[in-house]
Amino acid sequence: MPELKSVHRHVPSFASLRTIAALMLREMTSTYGRSPGGYIWAVLEPALGLLVITLIFSIGFRSPKLGTNFAIFYASGLLPFFMFMNVSMKVQQSINFSKQLLSYPRVTFVDALLARLFLTIIIQSIVGVLIFTFIRTMYETRTILDLGHILNAYAMATAIGMGVGMLNCVLVSRQAIWASIWSVITRPLILISGVIILHDTIPQPYRDWLSWNPLVHVVGESRRGFYYSYSADYVDVAYAYGFALVTAMIGLRFLKTYYRDLLER
Template identity: 25%
Template structure:
């Protein structure tokens, strides 16, 4: 019998954990994967109704479904990556008796699952908006992919930070979901930073999430105003989050395993 290489073993572990996570997350619900679409769809419909009262059909040149989808769906993605990391160690603790399964693996698997599901959800919303008659065009797919990748890595970095904190200090970890709730209202999920007063723009610009969402939106409209956001700032925040997250995990993974 041929001995498997470390890479083959790692791929088998990731695949097995991914299948297990999918069955645990979606298999226990009757709606299953449909809920991944229904949750952002409901919020998009609510905010579309609010915009209709103001007689606005577009924002920054984007039709409302695309504008809201590129804010609400990515924010829910960010939130789920972070919150799912809080229980990553506890939910897989019985698997750590196998030496092939590392403490890092559940964090990676939960992140990969959310990344794949959300990307499909975003595509479904954008294609769906075009299919029902809205004017949808892609003017810079590279900007969209770059912003999505940076948002993903930023979310993963924070997930490691919060995952370590919650595993070692559960009392402190209880405040993490509380901190995340108001983020939706200051991250440009349902509004553009360009529509805000100058003083508020300066404050909002510190939030890397609003940079990600606005840059993603620029991929679907010619001349979308991105003067207040930048890939450089989003990239810097992503590198800091990843560095701190990996450093905290590296320093504490043995303690996390022993808790």
């Protein structure tokens, strides 16, 4: 009997993993597989954005605030930022994207959330590796990589994106206009998260005010993973993960409460 109970406890987990894998395949087909350039565009979009920023600032300035290469400086901040943006956006849309499948008992909202989360992590990680490898191959960046800081920055960006995405998932499903409001709110984020302007160079008291933005800590953590002499003393890893945990718990609580109502909308 104990053995049967043990097997029984593992069946739902295996079924859930199969469900998540099926949802990921569906997402890959519908989002990236409809056109030949679907996967290529996933790489080109951040690469072109990085190229534009690099060209603009390389014309106006002799060197970036850190190091000697504009491309690696902006990539070290922009790509973790894109990880947050893509994770939050995909998780935010997960209920609406899989609403028809969620009517089946075996498919839960957690499966839908995790499927989009895992696929986004995989794609954005591949994009990051390709772009960073290309830059370091083409240019003498004079950077020494600390993978611990870099991976932690991506983990922080993912956690914050997951928390914000879960919270917005409920808000967008209940009030569609929130998607437009959130889009407007997030537009200045790239300017106030340390991606373009190094956080250390912002005068007080604005520097302390902007430190409440958890993405500032993500970008700072990433930058000290590329520049060994950059201490980034303002980075508070506990605050970033704490922010992610709080938003995720609130979002999960709301999803459990309003999940059935969201499916009927």
